Amino acid sequence: MPVIRGTCEARWAGQHLLLLPERALYWPGGGVLFVADLHLGKAATFRALGQPVPGGTTAENLSRLAVLLARHAVRRLVLLGDFLHAAQARTPALMAALDAWRERHADLACTLVRGNHDSRAGDPPAALGFDIVEEPWLIGPFACCHHPQRHATHFVLAGHLHPACSLHGRGRDSVRLPCFVQEEGQAILPAFGEFTGGLYMEPLPGRRFYGIGGDTVWALPGG
Numbered sequence: 744m745p746v747i748r749g750t751c752e753a754r755w756a757g758q759h760l761l762l763l764p765e766r767a768l769y770w771p772g773g774g775v776l777f778v779a780d781l782h783l784g785k786a787a788t789f790r791a792l793g794q795p796v797p798g799g800t801t802a803e804n805l806s807r808l809a810v811l812l813a814r815h816a817v818r819r820l821v822l823l824g825d826f827l828h829a830a831q832a833r834t835p836a837l838m839a840a841l842d843a844w845r846e847r848h849a850d851l852a853c854t855l856v857r858g859n860h861d862s863r864a865g866d867p868p869a870a871l872g873f874d875i876v877e878e879p880w881l882i883g884p885f886a887c888c889h890h891p892q893r894h895a896t897h898f899v900l901a902g903h904l905h906p907a908c909s910l911h912g913r914g915r916d917s918v919r920l921p922c923f924v925q926e927e928g929q930a931i932l933p934a935f936g937e938f939t940g941g942l943y944m945e946p947l948p949g950r951r952f953y954g955i956g957g958d959t960v961w962a963l964p965g966g
Contacts, residue, residue, distance in 0.1 A: 747761070747814070749763075749764045749958045749959045749960065750762060750763055750764065750960060751953055751960035751961055751962060753923075753925070753930075753953070753962075755898055755925070755930055756883075756884035756885060756897070756898035757884060758770060758772055758773075758883070758884060758885075759771060759772060761815075762923050762953050762960045763811065763960065764955055764957070764958045764959055764960050765807050765810070765811055765935075766778070766921060766932070766933040766934065766935045766955060767811055767932070767935055768900065768923070768930075768932055769811075769815050769817070770883075770885075771815075771816070772883075773818075773819070773882065773883050774816055774817060774818035774819060775817070775818070775819045775820075775821055775882065776811060776812065776815060776817045776819075776820050776821070777821045777823060777887070777900055777932060778808070778820070778821075778822055778823065778932070778935040779822070779823035779824060779825070779889075779901070779902025779903070779932040779933070779934060779935060780823070780824065780825045780858070780902045780903065780905060780932075780934035780935060780936055781804055781822065781825065781826050781827075781934075781935050781936040782825050782827075782828040782860065782934070782936040783801050783804060783826060783827050783828060783832060783837060783841075783936065784801060784827055784828045784829065784831070784832020784833065784834065784837050784864075800936070800937040801836075801837050801840055802840060803937050804935065804936050804937055805840060805841075805844045807935075808820075808844075808935075809844065809847065809848070812848060812851065817851065818851070818852060819851070819852040819853070819854065819882075820851055820852070820853045820854070821853075821854045821856070821880075821882070821887055822853070822854065822855045822856065822873075823856050823858070823887060823888065823889055823900060823901060823902040823932060824855075824856050824857060824858020824859070824860070824861060824878070824888075824889025824890075824902055824903060825858040825859070825860040825861060825889065825902065825903070825936075826855050826858075826860075826861055826864075826867060827860065827861065827864035827865070827867065828860055828864060829860065829863055829864050832864060833864070833865070838868065841867070841868075841871060842870070842871075845870075845871050845872065852874070853871070853872065853873045853874065854873065854874045854875075854876060854880065854887075855867065855873045855874070855875050855876070856876055856877070856878050856880050856887050856888060856889055857875065857876070857877055857878070857889065858889035858890075858902070858903060859889065859890075859903070878890065878892075879892075879894055879897070879899070881897055884897055884898055885897055885898055885899070885900050886898065886899045886900070887900055888900065888901040889901060889902055889903050890903050891903060891904060891929055891931050892929070893928050893929065894928070894929075898928060898929065898930070899928060899929035899930070900929070900930055900932065901929060901930070901931050901932070902931065902932050902934065903931075904924075904931055904942050904944070905921075905933065905934040905940055905941045905942050906921070906922050906923070906924045906931050906932075906933055906941065906942060906944045907919050907920060907921055907922060907933075907941030907942060907943050907944065908920055908922040908924075908943070908944060908946075908952040908954055908963065909943065910954065910963075918956075919941065919943065920954040920955055920956055921933040921934070921941055921954075921955045922944075922952045922953055922954045922955060922963075923952070923953040923955075923960070924944055924950060924951070924952060924953075925950070925951040925952075925953070926949060926950050926951075927949055933955060951963070
């Protein structure tokens with residue numbers, strides 16, 4: 744199949760995968776889109792605590808997700824934890840946006856692997872029709888987790904860390920980028936959600952970075 748411009752190909756667990764600049768992972772062989780750490784309602788949670796942060800992030804997240812579902816032959820969406828940010832995120836506006844999004848994608852199978860924020864925020868409403876599971880949840884050769892870890896038989900796909908890496912130019916010039924991180928037996932996805940921040944990850948032997956800049960993903964040297 745043709746590779747969409749800006750994506751980066753990888754072969755993990757013997758499978759052909761596409762690393763997408765929208766900070767998601769697509770498995771063509773299984774028709775599965777993996778995303779981690781949407782943290783829907785995070786901005787609303789901050790506003791509920793009196794912090795003057797901008798709105799609109801939920802609509803942006805769901806819009807980007809809808810574009811990916813339309814672009815790829817996705818039969819199942821797997822959410823690698825932290826779907827909702829907190830209990831305060833469950834505002835009427837956010838719930839209405841989720842209901843509308845689900846109606847437009849009624850035939851899509853959706854699986855949520857519970858993350859640490861999901862434990863505090865509570866499961867999505869049953870009306871959304873999500874399969875709610877604990878980590879590790881196995882599909883094909885992959886163990887779907889929220890927390891990075893090792894699995895005895897399957898290649899782990901995880902989130903939680905919101906990984907970021909640095910590119911260094913001449914002198915002191917540097918830029919920090921969200922990234923995919925591959926290590927032995929696992930890969931860590933960048934946070935899909937807007938307004939989520941990132942954790943810088945040190946270069947280590949056997950660790951490979953796939954940086955995301957603008958509308959492109961590329962494999963960085965080293966690893």
